[in-house]
Amino acid sequence: MSGTLNKVMLIGHTGDEVKMHYFEGGNCIGRFPLATNDSYVNKSTNERVTTTEWHNIVVRNKAAEICEKYLNKGDKIYIEGRLKTRKWQDEQGKDRYSTEIQCTDFTFLTPKNENPSSEPRPQNTTHQVTPSVNNPQEASPDSPAMEDDDLPF
16 A cells, blocks of 8 residues: 555544634634543552643634634544644744644534533534635534434434
């Protein structure tokens, strides 16, 4: 097999509100930290140890607007995406690198009644990020694609 794969799947809790950045031409990106936990029992002390890993999540355009509207700090979310490393320079001119998850799909996992937001959101809402999200009806949280159905699976 000569192909490669760059895919990330995470379930975690948001560490902050979504920070939006808007660009000329109407495009935007949203950024937020996501915490995932790992726990194990230390065999020498029989103590449970939990470690937290932080991930930088980036969502674009309509998906970013949906996340900004419905995600709150502490909410649980499923993220699918790909790793992307950005190179940038700090104030001293030194090269720095940031590894981010470029989100391609997400599902809200926090139940509606646990969401302190004033606007209710559809429970377990899945949103696939498409490259061209020019049609606002395409990714609307009220659209039929976002509704729960009665399928047994």
